[in-house]
Amino acid sequence: MTVLALDPFQPPQFWYWQGHAIAYQACGDSGPAVVLVHGFGASWGHWRKNLPILGQTCRCYALDLIGFGDSAKPLPKSEIDYTFETWATLVADFCREVVQGPAFLVGNSIGCVVVMQCAVDFPEQVLGIAALNCSLRLLHERKRSALPWYRRVGARLLQALLQNPAVGQFFFRQVAQAKTVRQALHQAYARPEAVTEELVEMLLKPARDPGAAAVFLAFTNYSQGPLPEDLLPQLTCPTLILWGAEDPWEPLSLGQALADYPAVEQFIPLPGLGHCPQDEGPEIVNPILQAWIQEKASQSSPPSPLGAHLPVD
Template identity: 55%
Template sequence: MTTALATPDVKTWPWQGFSIRYQQIGTTGAPVLCIHGFGASSDHWRQNLPAFGEQHRAYAIDLLGFGLSDKPAPNQPLPYTFETWGQQILDFCREVIGQPAYLIANSIGCIVALQAAVDGPEWVKGVVMLNCSIRLLHERRRADIPWHQRLSTPIVQNLLGYAPVGRFFFSRIARRSVIRNLLGQAYHRPEAITDELVEAILAPALTPGAADVFLAFVRYSQGPLAEDLLPQIRCPVWIIWGQDDPWEPVAMGRDLANYPAVKTMEELPGVGHCPQDEAPELVNPLVLGWLGEAEAA
């Protein structure tokens, strides 16, 4: 896209004593805030922010512990939970945006967005969820996974809790070849897995504290599920789901469309876990259309 808005401004925001990176583009219209998934960052919205910025004040944020935001040790002083990240989003709306915003989120970012909408409904105008995390590692999901995973998951999580083992495991993952292979599982379109994308995932993984954040989250089997939060939502919710997502099955995602807050669910054939990056030409018009209708109403 060759417009004056093609490159977002990259900024930092002090929150709870930590430095938070965010990106901003656009000067008019209702604000939108994009929230990334696990292991990603605000760079995962690089193909969406310019389009959103043409009609909205558009922001994307690095959650605490991810991207180029600070990565304090878990529970020193903040735990890496959806309540913590939800509070981060609400404070960002208050202190940086200065008015209620639409939240656009992918994967675990959807749970963050829903948590923020529940905790601070006056600051959230609506939520767009892209392939919302089903949280299959949650302790209340154990009945939904194969029996051998039911037995092995707690064992592996406990093993990773031993720092030398966990950090060695993370060091084996934080490599270009491994990241490219993982993206090859998540994405259905191989041409979407570019060197730029691999570097956007790898660079934050090599920063201090990244391993401990990763290990804290993979052992986090508590907290809310989407179905806990959706009944409490007062704002409209729209859902986009890549049908070929191997990590968050669309068959389970369809159940989320039954909650009263959900206005519509759009399935994208031939698209995987990160539709905003894999198929921005499909996602951007859908999102802008929904937000335009909501603003007109």
């Protein structure tokens, strides 16, 4: 089956945030605004199969969070703190300055936590949230007690080792190899045919940038901050959760507990899909997102801003 997709290697547009270049792509000239937020180690290209479809009925944007993709990678701590609060502020400012108004936010994995944090901190910028296989942050310091002892000890030991610069750099070099990335994707994806060489190279390319290793190691050691269950009770916008049922990293059996929060209007399991359903099964995910966004947009009807898609220098 042919899937309409953008070239993930085409030059992006850039917007400048706090002096840092932030990459993004956009499709669509009319309709409600939608901002797509990728997961850890990914980029706007992880939405390459969704942008052109959603852009048929929406003004759709996908950005690279600072530290990832083609966006700037300033040094952790000395230049910027890589936290969910930082990324949430970036997304809210993107809505104000580029989108020029509130938007529906769609996230995958840790991108779900980013958009939830954005909706909590900046509710005026968020019309609704769609979360795809939300990161449950199972290695968070408040969740480790539920892990087997060997995983608790192993996680702490690995984090301690990675704080050594030489060990951290060596570890990153092993991770940032085509073979390792391909193996991880085959574990996370339920559809092996979706793991293409284009996808592997798309994920590897930003890892070669200066600063990429430091960002990776900073997030690997980030076991604090919010959990989804901290943020969901605070949401005041409609929320949709989609879950690839074969996800080995964020099990459906645990994710279903998120459906119990009042803001969550629908929880839809997606049989046969894994951790990144937007990339594995766009023919399944896109119609669900289109219908939900159009339904919610008809209830809110925000004005369409002028100058959409103009890069901001």
